[in-house]
Amino acid sequence: MPGAKTGHNTGLSQTDLEELTTWRRDLHRLPELSGQEIETAETVQRMLRAFAPDTLLTGLGGHGVAAVFDSGQPGPAVLLRCELDGLPIHEVGDLPYRSEKDGHGHLCGHDGHMSWLAGMARVLSRRRPAQGRVVLMFQPAEEDGAGAARVVADPAFAQLAPDYAFAIHNMPGMPLGHVALGSGPVTCASAGMRVTLTGRTAHASLPETGISPAPALARLMPALTALGHGQPKDHDFTLVTVTHARMGEPAFGVAPGEAELFVTLRTRTDDGMEALRQQAEAMVRDAADAGGLAVRIGYEDVFVTCNNDATATDIARRALDKLGTHVDDAALPLRGSEDFGRFGAGANLAFMLLGAGEGAATIHNPDYDFPDTLIAPGVRIFSAIVDEILG
The missing domain is CATH 3.40.630.10 (Zn peptidases)
Structure with a gap:
Protein backbone atom coordinates (compact mmCIF):
# COMPACT_ATOMS: atom_id res chain seq x y z
CA MET A 1 0.00 0.00 0.00
CA VAL A 186 -6.75 19.26 14.40
CA THR A 187 -10.52 19.83 14.12
CA CYS A 188 -12.64 22.91 14.73
CA ALA A 189 -15.17 23.70 17.40
CA SER A 190 -18.71 23.90 16.09
CA ALA A 191 -22.23 24.50 17.34
CA GLY A 192 -25.63 24.23 15.72
CA MET A 193 -27.52 27.44 16.50
CA ARG A 194 -31.29 27.09 16.29
CA VAL A 195 -33.20 30.39 16.06
CA THR A 196 -36.99 30.68 16.37
CA LEU A 197 -38.61 34.02 15.50
CA THR A 198 -42.22 34.54 16.55
CA GLY A 199 -44.56 37.32 15.47
CA ARG A 200 -48.25 37.06 14.58
CA THR A 201 -49.94 35.38 11.62
CA ALA A 202 -52.45 37.23 9.46
CA HIS A 203 -54.63 36.69 6.41
CA ALA A 204 -52.53 36.94 3.27
CA SER A 205 -54.79 39.75 2.02
CA LEU A 206 -54.15 41.75 5.21
CA PRO A 207 -50.46 41.20 6.01
CA GLU A 208 -50.27 44.56 7.78
CA THR A 209 -52.43 43.17 10.58
CA GLY A 210 -49.77 40.61 11.48
CA ILE A 211 -46.11 40.67 12.43
CA SER A 212 -44.02 38.87 9.84
CA PRO A 213 -40.58 37.36 10.48
CA ALA A 214 -39.71 37.68 6.78
CA PRO A 215 -37.64 40.90 7.02
CA ALA A 216 -35.64 39.57 9.98
CA LEU A 217 -35.03 36.23 8.27
CA ALA A 218 -33.97 37.92 5.04
CA ARG A 219 -31.61 40.18 6.99
CA LEU A 220 -30.08 37.45 9.14
CA MET A 221 -29.10 34.89 6.53
CA PRO A 222 -26.50 37.03 4.73
CA ALA A 223 -25.49 38.94 7.87
CA LEU A 224 -24.70 35.82 9.88
CA THR A 225 -22.84 34.25 6.96
CA ALA A 226 -20.72 37.39 6.70
CA LEU A 227 -19.33 36.75 10.20
CA GLY A 228 -17.11 34.04 8.69
CA HIS A 229 -13.53 34.85 7.72
CA GLY A 230 -10.10 33.32 7.28
CA GLN A 231 -8.90 29.74 6.95
CA PRO A 232 -8.60 26.99 9.59
CA LYS A 233 -4.86 27.61 9.95
CA ASP A 234 -5.67 31.16 11.13
CA HIS A 235 -6.07 31.48 14.90
CA ASP A 236 -9.18 33.67 14.50
CA PHE A 237 -10.82 31.53 11.79
CA THR A 238 -14.64 31.55 11.80
CA LEU A 239 -17.22 30.04 9.46
CA VAL A 240 -20.99 30.49 9.61
CA THR A 241 -23.19 28.29 7.42
CA VAL A 242 -26.96 28.58 7.05
CA THR A 243 -28.16 24.97 6.92
CA HIS A 244 -31.96 25.32 7.12
CA ALA A 245 -34.62 28.04 6.96
CA ARG A 246 -38.38 27.74 7.28
CA MET A 247 -41.09 30.37 7.48
CA GLY A 248 -44.77 29.78 8.15
CA GLU A 249 -46.71 26.96 6.54
CA PRO A 250 -46.89 25.99 2.86
CA ALA A 251 -50.11 27.91 2.24
CA PHE A 252 -51.12 30.90 0.08
CA GLY A 253 -53.81 32.31 2.35
CA VAL A 254 -51.70 32.94 5.45
CA ALA A 255 -49.06 35.60 6.04
CA PRO A 256 -46.51 33.84 8.27
CA GLY A 257 -45.99 34.75 11.90
CA GLU A 258 -43.18 32.35 12.76
CA ALA A 259 -39.82 31.32 11.27
CA GLU A 260 -36.96 29.02 12.11
CA LEU A 261 -33.31 29.29 11.13
CA PHE A 262 -30.54 26.71 11.59
CA VAL A 263 -26.98 28.01 11.46
CA THR A 264 -23.71 26.14 12.07
CA LEU A 265 -20.97 28.15 13.75
CA ARG A 266 -17.32 27.04 13.42
CA THR A 267 -14.12 28.34 14.97
CA ARG A 268 -10.57 27.10 15.39
CA THR A 269 -10.62 27.59 19.18
CA ASP A 270 -13.13 27.17 21.99
CA ASP A 271 -12.56 30.79 23.07
CA GLY A 272 -13.28 31.84 19.51
CA MET A 273 -16.55 29.91 19.61
CA GLU A 274 -17.70 31.79 22.69
CA ALA A 275 -16.95 35.12 20.99
CA LEU A 276 -18.72 34.04 17.77
CA ARG A 277 -21.78 32.91 19.72
CA GLN A 278 -22.02 36.29 21.40
CA GLN A 279 -21.74 38.08 18.04
CA ALA A 280 -24.34 35.88 16.38
CA GLU A 281 -26.79 36.10 19.27
CA ALA A 282 -26.53 39.89 19.39
CA MET A 283 -27.21 40.03 15.64
CA VAL A 284 -30.27 37.78 16.01
CA ARG A 285 -31.70 39.78 18.91
CA ASP A 286 -31.19 43.08 17.08
CA ALA A 287 -33.05 41.75 14.04
CA ALA A 288 -35.86 40.39 16.23
CA ASP A 289 -36.20 43.67 18.13
CA ALA A 290 -36.29 45.66 14.90
CA GLY A 291 -39.13 43.45 13.63
CA GLY A 292 -41.12 43.37 16.87
CA LEU A 293 -40.54 39.62 17.17
CA ALA A 294 -40.03 37.31 20.10
CA VAL A 295 -36.90 35.19 19.76
CA ARG A 296 -35.62 31.90 21.15
CA ILE A 297 -32.05 30.67 20.66
CA GLY A 298 -30.86 27.14 21.38
CA TYR A 299 -27.83 25.00 20.56
CA GLU A 300 -27.44 21.43 19.34
CA ASP A 301 -24.59 19.33 17.91
CA VAL A 302 -21.98 21.11 20.04
CA PHE A 303 -18.34 20.09 19.48
CA VAL A 304 -15.24 21.43 21.22
Whole structure:
Protein backbone atom coordinates (compact mmCIF):
# COMPACT_ATOMS: atom_id res chain seq x y z
CA MET A 1 0.00 0.00 0.00
CA PRO A 2 1.36 3.46 -0.85
CA GLY A 3 2.57 5.36 2.20
CA ALA A 4 2.66 2.40 4.60
CA LYS A 5 5.09 -0.47 4.92
CA THR A 6 4.27 -3.69 6.75
CA GLY A 7 7.19 -3.69 9.19
CA HIS A 8 5.09 -4.00 12.35
CA ASN A 9 3.75 -7.52 12.81
CA THR A 10 0.30 -7.49 14.39
CA GLY A 11 0.02 -11.26 14.20
CA LEU A 12 -3.17 -11.01 12.13
CA SER A 13 -3.47 -13.69 9.49
CA GLN A 14 -5.15 -13.47 6.11
CA THR A 15 -8.06 -15.38 7.64
CA ASP A 16 -8.29 -12.74 10.40
CA LEU A 17 -8.45 -9.97 7.81
CA GLU A 18 -11.08 -11.79 5.78
CA GLU A 19 -13.20 -12.26 8.92
CA LEU A 20 -12.77 -8.59 9.88
CA THR A 21 -13.84 -7.58 6.38
CA THR A 22 -16.97 -9.71 6.62
CA TRP A 23 -17.72 -8.31 10.08
CA ARG A 24 -17.29 -4.75 8.81
CA ARG A 25 -19.64 -5.36 5.90
CA ASP A 26 -22.25 -6.88 8.22
CA LEU A 27 -22.12 -3.68 10.29
CA HIS A 28 -22.45 -1.66 7.08
CA ARG A 29 -25.76 -3.37 6.29
CA LEU A 30 -27.35 -2.37 9.59
CA PRO A 31 -26.40 1.21 10.50
CA GLU A 32 -27.97 2.89 13.51
CA LEU A 33 -28.19 6.62 14.21
CA SER A 34 -26.61 8.53 17.09
CA GLY A 35 -28.02 7.43 20.42
CA GLN A 36 -29.84 4.47 18.85
CA GLU A 37 -26.93 2.03 18.50
CA ILE A 38 -28.55 -0.85 20.43
CA GLU A 39 -28.00 -3.67 17.92
CA THR A 40 -24.56 -2.37 16.95
CA ALA A 41 -23.47 -2.34 20.60
CA GLU A 42 -24.76 -5.90 21.05
CA THR A 43 -22.82 -7.01 17.96
CA VAL A 44 -19.68 -5.41 19.37
CA GLN A 45 -20.20 -7.06 22.75
CA ARG A 46 -20.53 -10.51 21.18
CA MET A 47 -17.36 -9.95 19.20
CA LEU A 48 -15.39 -8.77 22.24
CA ARG A 49 -16.51 -11.62 24.49
CA ALA A 50 -15.01 -14.07 22.01
CA PHE A 51 -11.58 -12.53 22.74
CA ALA A 52 -11.88 -12.63 26.55
CA PRO A 53 -11.06 -9.08 27.68
CA ASP A 54 -10.23 -8.70 31.36
CA THR A 55 -13.07 -6.20 31.80
CA LEU A 56 -16.07 -5.43 29.60
CA LEU A 57 -18.13 -2.31 30.34
CA THR A 58 -21.43 -1.67 28.57
CA GLY A 59 -23.96 1.15 28.46
CA LEU A 60 -21.28 3.84 28.72
CA GLY A 61 -22.77 7.23 27.93
CA GLY A 62 -25.73 5.49 26.32
CA HIS A 63 -24.71 2.48 24.25
CA GLY A 64 -20.93 2.71 24.57
CA VAL A 65 -18.85 -0.43 25.04
CA ALA A 66 -15.32 -0.63 26.46
CA ALA A 67 -13.06 -3.68 26.63
CA VAL A 68 -9.95 -3.65 28.84
CA PHE A 69 -6.94 -5.86 28.11
CA ASP A 70 -4.74 -5.73 31.22
CA SER A 71 -1.11 -6.84 31.50
CA GLY A 72 -1.43 -7.31 35.24
CA GLN A 73 1.61 -5.04 35.65
CA PRO A 74 1.74 -1.34 36.63
CA GLY A 75 1.85 1.07 33.74
CA PRO A 76 -0.13 3.60 31.70
CA ALA A 77 -3.64 3.07 30.42
CA VAL A 78 -3.97 3.58 26.65
CA LEU A 79 -7.44 4.19 25.21
CA LEU A 80 -8.13 3.51 21.53
CA ARG A 81 -11.44 4.85 20.31
CA CYS A 82 -13.86 4.19 17.45
CA GLU A 83 -17.48 5.21 16.83
CA LEU A 84 -20.70 3.17 16.66
CA ASP A 85 -23.13 5.44 14.81
CA GLY A 86 -24.18 5.89 11.20
CA LEU A 87 -25.83 8.82 9.43
CA PRO A 88 -29.38 9.79 8.40
CA ILE A 89 -28.40 9.62 4.72
CA HIS A 90 -29.85 7.29 2.09
CA GLU A 91 -27.11 5.12 0.60
CA VAL A 92 -26.96 4.77 -3.18
CA GLY A 93 -25.02 2.31 -5.29
CA ASP A 94 -25.12 -1.43 -5.80
CA LEU A 95 -22.82 -2.80 -3.10
CA PRO A 96 -23.78 -6.36 -2.14
CA TYR A 97 -23.65 -5.21 1.49
CA ARG A 98 -25.52 -1.93 0.95
CA SER A 99 -27.53 -0.57 3.90
CA GLU A 100 -30.74 -2.47 4.54
CA LYS A 101 -32.18 0.50 6.45
CA ASP A 102 -33.75 3.05 4.13
CA GLY A 103 -32.47 6.54 4.87
CA HIS A 104 -29.65 5.31 7.13
CA GLY A 105 -26.07 4.62 6.09
CA HIS A 106 -22.55 4.01 7.39
CA LEU A 107 -21.36 6.82 5.16
CA CYS A 108 -18.60 8.17 7.38
CA GLY A 109 -16.64 4.95 7.83
CA HIS A 110 -17.46 4.19 11.45
CA ASP A 111 -18.02 0.57 10.43
CA GLY A 112 -14.40 0.49 9.26
CA HIS A 113 -13.19 2.22 12.41
CA MET A 114 -14.93 -0.50 14.46
CA SER A 115 -13.08 -3.12 12.42
CA TRP A 116 -9.77 -1.57 13.54
CA LEU A 117 -10.64 -2.07 17.18
CA ALA A 118 -12.06 -5.52 16.45
CA GLY A 119 -8.65 -6.29 14.96
CA MET A 120 -6.96 -4.93 18.08
CA ALA A 121 -9.13 -7.22 20.22
CA ARG A 122 -7.63 -10.16 18.30
CA VAL A 123 -4.12 -8.80 18.67
CA LEU A 124 -4.45 -8.17 22.41
CA SER A 125 -6.18 -11.46 23.15
CA ARG A 126 -3.13 -13.25 21.81
CA ARG A 127 -0.52 -10.95 23.30
CA ARG A 128 -1.29 -8.73 26.28
CA PRO A 129 0.83 -5.56 26.62
CA ALA A 130 4.03 -5.89 28.65
CA GLN A 131 2.77 -3.34 31.16
CA GLY A 132 -0.31 -1.23 31.86
CA ARG A 133 -3.56 -1.82 30.02
CA VAL A 134 -5.32 -1.07 26.75
CA VAL A 135 -8.93 0.16 26.58
CA LEU A 136 -10.87 -0.43 23.37
CA MET A 137 -13.59 2.24 23.44
CA PHE A 138 -16.56 1.82 21.08
CA GLN A 139 -18.18 5.24 21.51
CA PRO A 140 -21.80 6.12 20.72
CA ALA A 141 -23.23 9.28 19.16
CA GLU A 142 -20.20 10.91 17.59
CA GLU A 143 -22.13 12.41 14.70
CA ASP A 144 -24.24 14.71 16.89
CA GLY A 145 -21.41 15.62 19.28
CA ALA A 146 -23.10 14.13 22.34
CA GLY A 147 -21.39 10.76 22.68
CA ALA A 148 -17.90 11.51 24.01
CA ALA A 149 -19.23 14.04 26.52
CA ARG A 150 -21.70 11.47 27.86
CA VAL A 151 -19.08 8.72 28.02
CA VAL A 152 -16.61 10.91 29.93
CA ALA A 153 -19.38 12.05 32.31
CA ASP A 154 -20.52 8.47 32.97
CA PRO A 155 -19.42 7.41 36.51
CA ALA A 156 -18.27 4.06 35.11
CA PHE A 157 -15.69 5.84 32.93
CA ALA A 158 -13.64 6.52 36.07
CA GLN A 159 -12.70 2.81 36.06
CA LEU A 160 -10.92 3.33 32.74
CA ALA A 161 -8.94 6.50 33.62
CA PRO A 162 -6.81 6.59 30.46
CA ASP A 163 -3.43 8.28 30.49
CA TYR A 164 -3.34 8.37 26.68
CA ALA A 165 -6.12 8.41 24.09
CA PHE A 166 -5.75 7.83 20.33
CA ALA A 167 -8.20 7.80 17.44
CA ILE A 168 -7.93 7.48 13.68
CA HIS A 169 -10.43 8.68 11.08
CA ASN A 170 -10.31 7.59 7.47
CA MET A 171 -10.05 10.52 5.07
CA PRO A 172 -10.96 10.35 1.37
CA GLY A 173 -9.01 12.84 -0.74
CA MET A 174 -5.72 11.94 0.96
CA PRO A 175 -3.39 9.40 -0.68
CA LEU A 176 -4.19 5.87 0.38
CA GLY A 177 -2.27 4.96 3.55
CA HIS A 178 -0.85 8.44 4.19
CA VAL A 179 -1.41 9.92 7.65
CA ALA A 180 -2.19 13.50 8.68
CA LEU A 181 -0.90 14.20 12.19
CA GLY A 182 0.20 17.30 14.06
CA SER A 183 0.10 18.82 17.52
CA GLY A 184 -2.37 21.56 18.40
CA PRO A 185 -5.86 22.01 16.88
CA VAL A 186 -6.75 19.26 14.40
CA THR A 187 -10.52 19.83 14.12
CA CYS A 188 -12.64 22.91 14.73
CA ALA A 189 -15.17 23.70 17.40
CA SER A 190 -18.71 23.90 16.09
CA ALA A 191 -22.23 24.50 17.34
CA GLY A 192 -25.63 24.23 15.72
CA MET A 193 -27.52 27.44 16.50
CA ARG A 194 -31.29 27.09 16.29
CA VAL A 195 -33.20 30.39 16.06
CA THR A 196 -36.99 30.68 16.37
CA LEU A 197 -38.61 34.02 15.50
CA THR A 198 -42.22 34.54 16.55
CA GLY A 199 -44.56 37.32 15.47
CA ARG A 200 -48.25 37.06 14.58
CA THR A 201 -49.94 35.38 11.62
CA ALA A 202 -52.45 37.23 9.46
CA HIS A 203 -54.63 36.69 6.41
CA ALA A 204 -52.53 36.94 3.27
CA SER A 205 -54.79 39.75 2.02
CA LEU A 206 -54.15 41.75 5.21
CA PRO A 207 -50.46 41.20 6.01
CA GLU A 208 -50.27 44.56 7.78
CA THR A 209 -52.43 43.17 10.58
CA GLY A 210 -49.77 40.61 11.48
CA ILE A 211 -46.11 40.67 12.43
CA SER A 212 -44.02 38.87 9.84
CA PRO A 213 -40.58 37.36 10.48
CA ALA A 214 -39.71 37.68 6.78
CA PRO A 215 -37.64 40.90 7.02
CA ALA A 216 -35.64 39.57 9.98
CA LEU A 217 -35.03 36.23 8.27
CA ALA A 218 -33.97 37.92 5.04
CA ARG A 219 -31.61 40.18 6.99
CA LEU A 220 -30.08 37.45 9.14
CA MET A 221 -29.10 34.89 6.53
CA PRO A 222 -26.50 37.03 4.73
CA ALA A 223 -25.49 38.94 7.87
CA LEU A 224 -24.70 35.82 9.88
CA THR A 225 -22.84 34.25 6.96
CA ALA A 226 -20.72 37.39 6.70
CA LEU A 227 -19.33 36.75 10.20
CA GLY A 228 -17.11 34.04 8.69
CA HIS A 229 -13.53 34.85 7.72
CA GLY A 230 -10.10 33.32 7.28
CA GLN A 231 -8.90 29.74 6.95
CA PRO A 232 -8.60 26.99 9.59
CA LYS A 233 -4.86 27.61 9.95
CA ASP A 234 -5.67 31.16 11.13
CA HIS A 235 -6.07 31.48 14.90
CA ASP A 236 -9.18 33.67 14.50
CA PHE A 237 -10.82 31.53 11.79
CA THR A 238 -14.64 31.55 11.80
CA LEU A 239 -17.22 30.04 9.46
CA VAL A 240 -20.99 30.49 9.61
CA THR A 241 -23.19 28.29 7.42
CA VAL A 242 -26.96 28.58 7.05
CA THR A 243 -28.16 24.97 6.92
CA HIS A 244 -31.96 25.32 7.12
CA ALA A 245 -34.62 28.04 6.96
CA ARG A 246 -38.38 27.74 7.28
CA MET A 247 -41.09 30.37 7.48
CA GLY A 248 -44.77 29.78 8.15
CA GLU A 249 -46.71 26.96 6.54
CA PRO A 250 -46.89 25.99 2.86
CA ALA A 251 -50.11 27.91 2.24
CA PHE A 252 -51.12 30.90 0.08
CA GLY A 253 -53.81 32.31 2.35
CA VAL A 254 -51.70 32.94 5.45
CA ALA A 255 -49.06 35.60 6.04
CA PRO A 256 -46.51 33.84 8.27
CA GLY A 257 -45.99 34.75 11.90
CA GLU A 258 -43.18 32.35 12.76
CA ALA A 259 -39.82 31.32 11.27
CA GLU A 260 -36.96 29.02 12.11
CA LEU A 261 -33.31 29.29 11.13
CA PHE A 262 -30.54 26.71 11.59
CA VAL A 263 -26.98 28.01 11.46
CA THR A 264 -23.71 26.14 12.07
CA LEU A 265 -20.97 28.15 13.75
CA ARG A 266 -17.32 27.04 13.42
CA THR A 267 -14.12 28.34 14.97
CA ARG A 268 -10.57 27.10 15.39
CA THR A 269 -10.62 27.59 19.18
CA ASP A 270 -13.13 27.17 21.99
CA ASP A 271 -12.56 30.79 23.07
CA GLY A 272 -13.28 31.84 19.51
CA MET A 273 -16.55 29.91 19.61
CA GLU A 274 -17.70 31.79 22.69
CA ALA A 275 -16.95 35.12 20.99
CA LEU A 276 -18.72 34.04 17.77
CA ARG A 277 -21.78 32.91 19.72
CA GLN A 278 -22.02 36.29 21.40
CA GLN A 279 -21.74 38.08 18.04
CA ALA A 280 -24.34 35.88 16.38
CA GLU A 281 -26.79 36.10 19.27
CA ALA A 282 -26.53 39.89 19.39
CA MET A 283 -27.21 40.03 15.64
CA VAL A 284 -30.27 37.78 16.01
CA ARG A 285 -31.70 39.78 18.91
CA ASP A 286 -31.19 43.08 17.08
CA ALA A 287 -33.05 41.75 14.04
CA ALA A 288 -35.86 40.39 16.23
CA ASP A 289 -36.20 43.67 18.13
CA ALA A 290 -36.29 45.66 14.90
CA GLY A 291 -39.13 43.45 13.63
CA GLY A 292 -41.12 43.37 16.87
CA LEU A 293 -40.54 39.62 17.17
CA ALA A 294 -40.03 37.31 20.10
CA VAL A 295 -36.90 35.19 19.76
CA ARG A 296 -35.62 31.90 21.15
CA ILE A 297 -32.05 30.67 20.66
CA GLY A 298 -30.86 27.14 21.38
CA TYR A 299 -27.83 25.00 20.56
CA GLU A 300 -27.44 21.43 19.34
CA ASP A 301 -24.59 19.33 17.91
CA VAL A 302 -21.98 21.11 20.04
CA PHE A 303 -18.34 20.09 19.48
CA VAL A 304 -15.24 21.43 21.22
CA THR A 305 -11.93 21.85 19.44
CA CYS A 306 -9.90 18.66 19.22
CA ASN A 307 -6.38 19.59 20.33
CA ASN A 308 -3.57 17.09 19.89
CA ASP A 309 -1.23 16.93 22.86
CA ALA A 310 2.46 17.25 21.94
CA THR A 311 3.50 14.17 23.93
CA ALA A 312 0.86 11.87 22.44
CA THR A 313 1.53 13.27 18.96
CA ASP A 314 5.26 12.52 19.30
CA ILE A 315 4.47 8.95 20.39
CA ALA A 316 2.19 8.41 17.41
CA ARG A 317 4.74 9.92 15.03
CA ARG A 318 7.50 7.62 16.32
CA ALA A 319 5.24 4.61 15.81
CA LEU A 320 4.34 5.77 12.30
CA ASP A 321 7.99 6.40 11.46
CA LYS A 322 8.81 2.80 12.45
CA LEU A 323 6.07 1.63 10.10
CA GLY A 324 7.54 3.70 7.28
CA THR A 325 4.28 5.65 6.92
CA HIS A 326 4.17 8.98 5.13
CA VAL A 327 3.15 11.61 7.72
CA ASP A 328 2.52 15.35 7.40
CA ASP A 329 0.20 18.00 8.82
CA ALA A 330 -0.64 19.89 5.61
CA ALA A 331 -4.36 19.01 5.82
CA LEU A 332 -4.69 20.20 9.43
CA PRO A 333 -6.64 21.59 11.07
CA LEU A 334 -9.83 20.41 9.39
CA ARG A 335 -12.88 22.64 9.08
CA GLY A 336 -14.95 19.73 10.33
CA SER A 337 -15.56 18.77 13.95
CA GLU A 338 -14.91 15.65 15.99
CA ASP A 339 -16.00 14.97 19.56
CA PHE A 340 -12.89 12.92 20.40
CA GLY A 341 -11.44 16.12 21.88
CA ARG A 342 -13.56 15.52 25.00
CA PHE A 343 -11.23 12.68 26.01
CA GLY A 344 -8.39 15.19 26.25
CA ALA A 345 -9.74 16.51 29.56
CA GLY A 346 -7.96 13.72 31.43
CA ALA A 347 -5.60 12.12 28.91
CA ASN A 348 -2.77 12.95 26.53
CA LEU A 349 -4.61 12.81 23.22
CA ALA A 350 -3.78 12.41 19.54
CA PHE A 351 -6.25 12.23 16.65
CA MET A 352 -5.01 11.41 13.16
CA LEU A 353 -6.35 10.94 9.65
CA LEU A 354 -5.63 7.90 7.48
CA GLY A 355 -5.86 8.50 3.73
CA ALA A 356 -8.62 6.54 2.01
CA GLY A 357 -7.57 7.45 -1.54
CA GLU A 358 -7.51 10.60 -3.62
CA GLY A 359 -10.33 9.49 -5.91
CA ALA A 360 -12.60 8.07 -3.22
CA ALA A 361 -16.09 9.43 -2.57
CA THR A 362 -16.12 11.93 0.30
CA ILE A 363 -17.43 11.00 3.73
CA HIS A 364 -21.15 11.80 4.19
CA ASN A 365 -21.67 11.32 0.45
CA PRO A 366 -24.46 8.83 -0.42
CA ASP A 367 -22.04 6.64 -2.42
CA TYR A 368 -19.22 6.57 0.16
CA ASP A 369 -17.83 3.22 1.36
CA PHE A 370 -14.94 2.53 3.71
CA PRO A 371 -12.11 0.82 1.79
CA ASP A 372 -11.43 -2.63 3.22
CA THR A 373 -7.77 -2.24 2.25
CA LEU A 374 -7.47 0.15 5.23
CA ILE A 375 -8.38 -2.49 7.83
CA ALA A 376 -4.86 -3.91 8.13
CA PRO A 377 -3.05 -0.52 8.17
CA GLY A 378 -5.41 0.85 10.82
CA VAL A 379 -4.81 -2.13 13.11
CA ARG A 380 -1.08 -1.89 12.43
CA ILE A 381 -0.97 1.78 13.43
CA PHE A 382 -2.90 1.24 16.66
CA SER A 383 -0.76 -1.79 17.52
CA ALA A 384 2.47 0.12 16.91
CA ILE A 385 1.30 2.97 19.14
CA VAL A 386 0.43 0.55 21.95
CA ASP A 387 3.84 -1.10 21.63
CA GLU A 388 5.53 2.30 21.66
CA ILE A 389 3.97 3.09 25.06
CA LEU A 390 3.50 -0.28 26.73
CA GLY A 391 5.98 -2.56 24.98
